[in-house]
Each structure stands twice: as structure tokens, then as C-alpha cells.
Amino acid sequence: MSTQGTNKWPLAQFVLLALAWGASFLFIAIGLEGLSPAQVVLGRLCAGAVALAAISLVSRQRLPTDPIVWAHLAVVSVLLCVAPFLLFSWAEQSIGSGLASIYNATTPLMTTLVALVALPQERPTKVRLLGLFSGFLGVLLVLGPWRGTGGGTLAAQGACLLATACYGIGFVYLRRFVSPRGLPSLSLATVQVGLGALIMVALAPWIATAPVHLSPRVVGSILILGMAGTGLAYVWNTNLVAAWGAANASTVTYLTPIVGVSLGVAILAEPVAWNQPVGAVIVVAGIAISQGRLAGLGAWLRPPGTVTASGGDGPRRA
Incomplete structure (x- = not known):
């Protein structure tokens, strides 16, 4: 795809991206009014596959031909599309869309945690460890363990965290096995979502059979x-x-829970407990620390004389 014209309005695309990802949880909740969780995932993946295929066709973007790449993208599709989409859709039967969007914001933390374990070059610096600790402290606050540990609500919140763990594993797998090949992002996304749609079509006779309204x-x-x-x-x-680089583009993650919670309250009249937005702020602060965005804190924690590389990539949404 030619970059001429596509990056003409990066700020507008940034806002649209925050709205699209933040509003996704609202649309899941509305979709569940007439569909089962599996049917919601089937519909969104098929619609997304059609949209990306059309864009690839118009832009004359060629798809990868290496069978190994398709095999890797099948794994990525399960980890970044099928499994987390099913988990979030199932969870929103018991919890609000705003709360689900808050848990989605833990994706960069999960990605950082998985990268520290799976990628030898991702060494656990003091800054990253502090960011992870702060972020998961925020998650604990959002969970609100003082409210009790029983019922479907806790299971739904656990499903959201399992979904973001899938995202974390998927992003690291993508970075390790697919990104080094230097293939265009649009073609990778088209195959990834297309494979996800095919997987859901194949599973539909067993998991998407509920009555449709x-x-x-x-x-x-x-x-x-x-x-x-x-x-x-x-x-x-x-x-x-x-246009901006991966690190700056990834800051859209900070806005999606704000959009998700705001839409849930305004459109669906969802209640918000005090601990949820406060925990979300701590989660976002943990992300900022782990990504090295708080330069003063990072300089204070680094040993004297340490030289840091510039322009590090933050976690990306696929």
C-alpha cells in the first residue's frame, strides 16, 4: 500500500482508532442482545475479513505465499482473534462493557510480562518490573477482592484477563516468528482475520447454534x-x-478504556464503582512506566552511567 495520502491525517486516524477499539466493547454488549457470544465473534470476524479483503484488493496488496507464514498466522489468529474475542464476548454476559474495556487495557502489561519470559533480549530492568508491579496492583484494585470472590462476575473478569494474556502471547509470537520477515502489515492482518473467520465458520455448527434474534x-x-x-x-x-512510530502509536491503549467506560455509562447506563476508574489509572501508569515513558523516574532508577537506546517499540495491537 502506498504511504502517500494514507498518513495525511495521523491525528484523525489516532482518534478514530481509539474510538473504534474503545467502542468495540459497547458493540459486543449490544450484539449480545440478540446473539450468543460465539455468534458475535463469528459475525465480527466475517465482517472484518470482508473489509480487509476489500481494502487489500483496492490497494493491490499481495498476500503472503509462504505456507510457513500462513501456519504462523493461523496460530496468531487463534491467539489474537478467536480466543480473546470469545472470552470477552462470554465475559460481557456478566460484566459491563466499560469494565471489559478496562481489563483490555492490561494488554501491554501482559505483553511485557510474556516478552520478559519468552524473549532473551527483553531483560527485566528495574523500570519494567516497577511498571509490571504497578499495573497488576491496578488490576487487583479493579477486581475489588473485598467485594467477595464468588459468582459469575469474578469468572467473567478472569476471562477478560485470560483474553489479554492471549493477546500478550500472540504479540510476542508475532514479534518472534512473523515480524522479522518484514511483510506488509495489511497483508498480515488480512490473512490473520480471514483465518479467524474460517476457524469460526468451521466451529459454528458446534458453538454458534443458539437461537438468533x-x-x-x-x-x-x-x-x-x-x-x-x-x-x-x-x-x-x-x-x-x-507516521509516528510504534511507541507513539501504541499510546492509543491509554484512551480505549476511557472511551469504553464513557460509552458504557452514557449509552447503556452501566454503573461504575469507584475502584474501577482508579484502578484503570494505576494500570495506565504501570504501562507508562514499563514502556519507559516516565523519563525522570527511569533516570532515577537506572544505575549511574547507563546508556539507553532510543526509539524502543511499545506493545502493538494487531
């Missing part, structure tokens, strides 16, 4: 969720990485 509200939500949140968002993210 369609309405304009439900259909519209699934189409927007798929075409924008699972389709166009990949293009906007690719353009932002090209």
Missing part, C-alpha cells in the same frame, strides 16, 4: 464491530505506526 440495532453493531473495530482499525494502526 436479529434487529437493526444488533446487525448494525456487529457490522460496525467487524468492519471498523476488526477491519479498518488495522489499517489506521498500520498508518499510525508508519
Whole structure:
């Protein structure tokens, strides 16, 4: 895809990306009014696959031909699409869309944690360890263990954390086995989402058989969720990485919970307990620390004379 024109309005694409990913949890909640969790995932992946295929066709973007790449992308598709989408959709039967969006914001923390374990070059510096500790302290606050540990709500919150763990593993797998090949992001996203759609179509006769109650509200939500949140968002993210760099583009993660919580309160009248936004702020602070965005704190923690590399990549959403 030519970069001429695609990066003309990076700030506008940044805002659209934050809105698309932040609103995804609202559209999941609306989709669940007439569909089962598996049917929501099937609809969003099929709509996203169609959108990305159309964009690839118009831009004359060639898809990878190496079978090994397709095999790796099948694994990535399960980790970044099928499994987390199913987990979040299932969870939103018991918890609000705003709370789900807060848990989604832990993705960079999960990615950092997995990278520290799986990638030898990702050494656990004091700054990263402090960021991880702060972030997961925020997660504990959001969980609110003083409210009790029983019921479906806790299981749903655990499902959200398991979904972001899938994201963390998926991003590290992508970085280790696919990114070094230098393939265009749009073609990778098209194959990834397309394979996810095929996997869900294959599984549908067993997991997506619940009665369907369609309405304009439900259909519209699934189409927007798929075409924008699972389709166009990949293009906007690719353009932002090209225009601003991966580290700056990844700051969209800071805005998605704000969008998700705001929409959940405004449109679905979801209640918000005090500990949820406070915990979300601590999670975001942990992300900022782990990514080295608080330069003063990082300088204070580094040993004297330590030289740091510039322009490190932050965790990316696929």
C-alpha cells in the first residue's frame, strides 16, 4: 500500500482508532442482545475479513505465499482473534462493557510480562518490573477482592484477563516468528482475520447454534464491530505506526478504556464503582512506566552511567 495520502491525517486516524477499539466493547454488549457470544465473534470476524479483503484488493496488496507464514498466522489468529474475542464476548454476559474495556487495557502489561519470559533480549530492568508491579496492583484494585470472590462476575473478569494474556502471547509470537520477515502489515492482518473467520465458520455448527434474534440495532453493531473495530482499525494502526512510530502509536491503549467506560455509562447506563476508574489509572501508569515513558523516574532508577537506546517499540495491537 502506498504511504502517500494514507498518513495525511495521523491525528484523525489516532482518534478514530481509539474510538473504534474503545467502542468495540459497547458493540459486543449490544450484539449480545440478540446473539450468543460465539455468534458475535463469528459475525465480527466475517465482517472484518470482508473489509480487509476489500481494502487489500483496492490497494493491490499481495498476500503472503509462504505456507510457513500462513501456519504462523493461523496460530496468531487463534491467539489474537478467536480466543480473546470469545472470552470477552462470554465475559460481557456478566460484566459491563466499560469494565471489559478496562481489563483490555492490561494488554501491554501482559505483553511485557510474556516478552520478559519468552524473549532473551527483553531483560527485566528495574523500570519494567516497577511498571509490571504497578499495573497488576491496578488490576487487583479493579477486581475489588473485598467485594467477595464468588459468582459469575469474578469468572467473567478472569476471562477478560485470560483474553489479554492471549493477546500478550500472540504479540510476542508475532514479534518472534512473523515480524522479522518484514511483510506488509495489511497483508498480515488480512490473512490473520480471514483465518479467524474460517476457524469460526468451521466451529459454528458446534458453538454458534443458539437461537438468533436479529434487529437493526444488533446487525448494525456487529457490522460496525467487524468492519471498523476488526477491519479498518488495522489499517489506521498500520498508518499510525508508519507516521509516528510504534511507541507513539501504541499510546492509543491509554484512551480505549476511557472511551469504553464513557460509552458504557452514557449509552447503556452501566454503573461504575469507584475502584474501577482508579484502578484503570494505576494500570495506565504501570504501562507508562514499563514502556519507559516516565523519563525522570527511569533516570532515577537506572544505575549511574547507563546508556539507553532510543526509539524502543511499545506493545502493538494487531
